[in-house]
Amino acid sequence: MPKPTSTRRGSKSVALPKAILVLHGPNLNLLGSREPQHYGHASLEDINQMLKSRGEACGVSVECFQSNHEGVLIDRVQQARHDGVDFILINPAGYTHTSIALRDALAATGIPFVEVHLSNVHAREPFRHHSYFSDLALGVIAGLGAQGYELALEFALRHLHVKVTSHGSQKTEKTH
């Protein structure tokens, strides 16, 4: 059943704020501390703060969640549907190359998502070249470091018809 995009109060309908969930897979909590040649110097907190403040400027809720556990990520994806999440940005990290179960969870929710990788996985070891997520994703960003998350968020905002002005404030194009 499609999730409601608005609530009705009397005869008027009120648009709900759009909600974006950012999911980070295993070991991404270590960002900024090790392997900067692959993953850059930004910490996970830096990335999350940047996404949240961009979302705030646009009147969109951005929630960030990291786990080192496959089942916990799957539970969060399942929960997203009940929470009314409109869009997911996901870096499945090591699970990119192994997790049919996390893929199945994303497929089951039907929530559109973009797959993000900090490093260019295609320029690395062959086992990183295959992703269980890419064919389901609206798009994939790899190799652009933390900026990849920013670009993925801009894509999500457009996809959700969030109008972003030059001042960073927003209006949604349609209010049902």
Ligand code: CA2
């Ligand atoms: O490039 C990416 O974003 C990856 O998803 C990162 C994963 C890797 O398994 C994928 O192939 C590509 C690894 C995340 C580990 O993150 C660390 C961060 C700092 C120090 C050590 C690991």
